[in-house]
Amino acid sequence: MPNKPPLIINFYRDSRFILGALLAGLTVLFSTQAAGQDRWFQIEATVFTNESRFGRDAEYWLPNQPELSFPENIRRLATVQDQLLIEAFLSAEDDSQETDASANEETQRNQRILSMGPEPERATDEFRLFDLLRDEYLNLPARLSDFSQTNRALEQSPDHKLLFHGHWRQRVVSADEAASIYIEDSRGRNSRPTLNGSLTIRFNEQKDRVVVDANLWLIEAAGDIEDDAEWTLPEIPTALNDPANGATRSAKNPASSFRVYPMRQSREMRSNEFHYLDHPALGLIITVRPYDPPIE
Numbered sequence: 346m347p348n349k350p351p352l353i354i355n356f357y358r359d360s361r362f363i364l365g366a367l368l369a370g371l372t373v374l375f376s377t378q379a380a381g382q383d384r385w386f387q388i389e390a391t392v393f394t395n396e397s398r399f400g401r402d403a404e405y406w407l408p409n410q411p412e413l414s415f416p417e418n419i420r421r422l423a424t425v426q427d428q429l430l431i432e433a434f435l436s437a438e439d440d441s442q443e444t445d446a447s448a449n450e451e452t453q454r455n456q457r458i459l460s461m462g463p464e465p466e467r468a469t470d471e472f473r474l475f476d477l478l479r480d481e482y483l484n485l486p487a488r489l490s491d492f493s494q495t496n497r498a499l500e501q502s503p504d505h506k507l508l509f510h511g512h513w514r515q516r517v518v519s520a521d522e523a524a525s526i527y528i529e530d531s532r533g534r535n536s537r538p539t540l541n542g543s544l545t546i547r548f549n550e551q552k553d554r555v556v557v558d559a560n561l562w563l564i565e566a567a568g569d570i571e572d573d574a575e576w577t578l579p580e581i582p583t584a585l586n587d588p589a590n591g592a593t594r595s596a597k598n599p600a601s602s603f604r605v606y607p608m609r610q611s612r613e614m615r616s617n618e619f620h621y622l623d624h625p626a627l628g629l630i631i632t633v634r635p636y637d638p639p640i641e
Contacts, residue, residue: 383516385638386555386616387485388546390631391492392509392528393499394563400625406606408576413562413607415582416525416543422511423483425475479638482526485512495630505628508540514636515546517555523547527585528561539564541578542608546633554613555633563606563626576605 395401475483487493490512499507508530517523523545530540542561549556564578606626614620614633622629 384518384548385514385636386517386546387512387514387634387636388631389490389492389512390510390544390557390629391496391499391507392530392540392561393628393630394506394508395624395626395628396504396506397625401606404625406604408605411607411609413542413577413605414560414579415527416545416560418523419525419527419543419582419585420482421527421585422513423480425483425486479641481515482513482524485514491632492630511544514638517546517548517633519550520545520547525558525560527581540627544631549613552613555616557612557614557620557622557631557633559608559610559612559622559629561608561627561629563608565604565606565626576603578605 477483477485490496490510492510492512496507496510499505509528511526511528513526515524525543525545528540528542528544529538540561540563542559545558545560547556547558548554606624608622608624608627608629610622610624610629612620612622612631614631617634618632620631622631
């Protein structure tokens with residue numbers, strides 16, 4: 346009997362230890378599961394100009410500081426038209442013996458089309474049907490936009506010009522894994538774009554926040570520039586070659602033909618809020634909303 350109290354006390358201590366160990370294990374388990382889950386967000390962004398000469402001329406923009414560049418991991422936003430492809434129509438047989446000029450021209454056209462993303466993961470003879478609820482980096486229909494009124498106001502304003510609008514869903518991952526979105530103004534497909542650059546949406550694990558990295562530059566025609574410095578424009582990555590243009594744009598142009606206004610900003614974003622990134626020449630409005638893709 347004298348030994349019972351110590352046994353009871355030890356049992357009590359052991360129970361607390363076991364309970365603590367179980368709770369710690371569950372915490373690690375749930376944390377691991379949460380970390381392994383895909384974080385999906387629905388993102389909408391609008392880029393526009395600030396037409397005020399006072400704002401643009403208030404700062405002196407040193408050429409190539411910072412140096413303009415595209416991220417290595419970059420892609421275009423897809424459209425529904427991009428997704429409605431028949432692989433059989435896009436695949437051209439490699440016939441090295443073919444000398445007919447029209448056949449060669451068609452082959453080159455097909456190759457240019459195939460160079461424009463998104464590319465199918467594997468060749469099929471079936472329709473490449475889009476999945477509006479599950480496809481990443483697919484521009485969503487206008488009826489789903491929260492920016493319709495804002496964009497309409499920008500288009501009607503003499504103080505701004507709407508250059509880009511995108512609305513898509515994606516997994517948001519760490520900076521090392523994140524893919525950047527190629528940005529250009531809607532008029533840039535048939536001529537040198539007025540707006541170029543990229544937006545990167547990534548997740549900051551330490552602060553548990555979604556972050557946007559804006560790497561944009563506005564190109565403005567300018568016949569008279571006082572200094573002799575030159576801006577160097579980066580070539581558009583080969584993976585982004587637009588079949589409408591057929592080739593990458595020139596990387597270098599004389600300083601007398603244009604002036605460049607670079608914008609490099611990062612912003613931590615709260616979900617379901619409008620965020621505005623200001624700049625003397627450009628403006629960016631962006632929202633991120635958590636999204637749960639349906640389970641198949």
